[in-house]
Amino acid sequence: MNELEIQAIFESKDQPEQQQIQLWVDAALDDYDRDTEIVVRIVDEQESAQLNEQYRHKQGPTNILSFPVEVPEGIELNLLGDLVICAPVLKKEALEQNKRLADHWAHIIVHGVLHLLGYDHIDDKEAEQMESKEIAILNRLHISNPYTEINDI
Template sequence: MTTTIEIDVRMDCPAWIEALPDAEARCGRLAATALEAVELPDGVVELSIVLADDAIVQDLNRNWRGKNQPTNVLSFAALDDEDAPLVPGAPLMLGDVILAYETTAAEAKEQGKPFADHFSHLVVHGVLHLLGFDHEDEDEAVEMEALESTLMAALGIPDPYGEEDEGP
């Protein structure tokens, strides 16, 4: 048996298409790159990526994290729920990644990075969160950032944690 990856991309903000006409295809390639970082179980693995605006992300951030402000990327990992049933033969639901257009664009500009590069990093960063990677403490942050840097290099994108970057 093999692993089949299904990625649903939803476009809730038209500015994404204007900035990256191939945003949907990019999401698929970027998520697949991040998923290659771990050994996935046989069967179907699903996740969704929502390309939203700051207002949507701010609402989610306020309602789920108690922070009434937009952020660049939010990840809602289904595997964080230890009580969630894993049904044999059913798809493994990894969760959702939601990106905020205005925040992502502003950060890319502030950091002097191509928008596509910053977007790529945030998609990979969000998918790694779905896989259990985090940056809550120094050791976790070092591990996650090193993996992100390696994956970005494999994609031909400069290290996102160079001196000018403040990180996601």
């Protein structure tokens, strides 16, 4: 079972409901055979920028930050990690990329969960592997390939 906690610090009328986010998280965890807990924190641009600078040493807000939990050996904990999503950035990106906002949310949630599972896109081989996994998951959700237009996550 995948438990999800939503912390909606920023709210707007076009944000997905918890059950929609749960569907996307579950889809990303479909091949994962352990119970998990994930916290999704939806924030404004100010909090996103602050966290992005503090943890990634990059200026400005970003669409998502993933914080995987590193559990010490011998401790049983189902918490996979936290996702911090900047709703205003997602909305702006969806408009700029000519994508449905809900599809962009789905992509970013799947992308973040894969980061929590250890996937990354630091080098080309890892990026290709992660992107193909994202595309397959989104395809099962009937969402088109998010990389056909832009490759900038």
